[in-house]
Amino acid sequence: MNELVRLQDISFQYDEEADYALKGVSFSIYEGEWLAIVGHNGSGKSTLAKLLNGLQYAQEGTISVDGMLLSEDTVWEVRKKIGMVFQNPDNQFVGTTVQDDVAFGLENHGVAREEMVDRVRHSLEKVKMDQFLDQEPHHLSGGQKQRVAIAGVIALRPNLIILDEATSMLDPRGREEVLDTVRELKQDHQMTVISITHDLEEAAKADRIIVMNKGKLYREGSPAEIFQMDEELVQLGLDIPFPVKMSKLFKEKGIPLTKYHLTEEELVNELWTSHSKM
C-alpha cells in the first residue's frame, strides 16, 4: 500500500494553553484505507485533523501529504487533496442553496464555471441529493446537510476525506445514510477516509484504528487487535461495542467462541451455527 500522509513527531500546543494538545505523534495513512481515530474528549483528535489540513501548524514535527511537505506555501494544494466534514451540519453550510454550497469550494479554487456546473451536478448525484439543487439549508435534515457537505468535499476530488465526528449530531438513520454514502464513494473512487468518532461500533468496521489518549498516540492496530484491549479501552474513556461485550460475557460464562466478534452479524452467525455443548 502506498503511503499518502506521514506525520512525524508532531507536537502542538494551542496559544496560552499550558498542556500540549498533541505530543510526539507519528503515524502514516495509506492510500485507500479507512482509518478510524478514537479517544476520549480532549484527546487531540480534532486538533490532529486541523493540523492535517493546515488549519493549524505544528510547533514541532513534519507532515507530508502525497509527497509534499505541508507548509504555508503548499497549504492550498494540500487542502485540495484533503477534504473535511465537520460535526455541526449547520455551521459548515455556506451557500444559500444546496448547489451554491457545493460550488463554494470550487469557486475558492477558481474552477471555470462550465466545469463547476458539471461537478456540482455530479457530486450531488453521488450523494443522492440531486433532487434538492435549489433547496435552502433550513429545509434539509441534518443527514441531508451532511451529505451536501460531503458533495462539496468530493467536488474538489480529494484523495482523502476526514470526517470529524460528522455523524455525531445525527439520528441513527441519518448516520447510516451518511456512512453508507462515504463507503460507496470510497469504493468507487479509491478514496482514503479518516473517521474521527466516539462510536466504536462504527470504528469496528474500519480497516485500522488509532487510539488517542491525552494528546499521544496510545495504540494503533486492526479493529480485532484494538478490541483485545478490552478493559483498557474502558479506562481510556471509551465504550466497548455491544457485540464485543457480549462475546466477552459468553466467554466468561464458559461458552467457547472462536474469537471476540466485532459486529452483531458475526456474533449471531457463530451463535446459531454452533452446536450446543451444554
Add this chain to the structure above:
Amino acid sequence: MMEKMIFGRYVPAQSIIHRMDPRSKLILIFLFVCVVFIANNVYTYAALIIYTFAMILLSKVPVRFIIAGLKPVFLLVIFTLILHLFLTREGAIIFELGPITIYEEGLRQGIFISLRFFLLILMTSILTLTTTPIEITDGLETLLGPLKKVKFPVHELALMMSISLRFIPTLMGETDKIMKAQTARGVDFSGGPIKERVKAVIPLLIPLFVSSFKRAEELATAMEARGYRGGEGRTKYRQLSWRITDTMMLLLLAALSVILILLRT
C-alpha cells in the same frame, strides 16, 4: 412571523420582471428615482402612473402583496399630503373654515408629492417582490464591482450579505428554541410592563450571542478548510445573464423620460 417579514417579500412567479437580470432591475429603480422628478403637471404624472401600473401588471404579482407592502408607508404618504395642504400658501383659496385655509397650489403640491412618493414605493416593491435577496446581492456585487479598484470591499460585503441571508432562518429557529427553553424555566416573554419585558429579553439574547459566536468560528474554519482565501482568484457559480428584455426595459424607461420631458411645463 419575523421570517415572513424578511422572506415573505419575494413572490415567486413566471413573469418578464421576475426573469429580468437583477442588475437591470437595480439600474431601472435607480434611474426611475431620478425620472420621477421630471414630472410636474397632470399629464406627466398620468404618464408615470400608467408606466408604474404597466410594470405591476407585467410582474404578475397579486395586488394584495403590493398593498401589504404599502401599508407601513401609507401613513407617511397621508402625512406628506396634509403637511403640504396646510403649509403651502400660494394660488387661489379653495376652501376656508375658521383658521383652516386651503390654497389651490397646496392641494396640487400635496397630491403631486405624495403621488411621487407612492410611485417610488410601488416601484421598489416590485423590485423586492420579484427578486430574491440573493439575486439582489449578486446584482449589487457586480454593479459595485468597479469600486474594488478603490479598495472598497465589495466581495466581502456581498459574502457577508449572503451568509446573513443563509443564517437568518437558522438563527430564527434557534431564538424560538431558546425562548421555549427559557419559558420552561419561568421567563415570561408575553406581557408585563416594558421594563419587565426588556429584562426578559436578556436571557434570550445572551445564549443567542454565545451560540452565534461559536457558529461564526466554526463557519470560518469550515470555509478555510474548503479553500476560501478572499475574493482574489475566485470564480463565480451564480451567473447573471443580461437578456434583450433587460435592454428593452431600460429603453422603455428612456422613452418614458423623453415623453415626460416633452410634456412637462
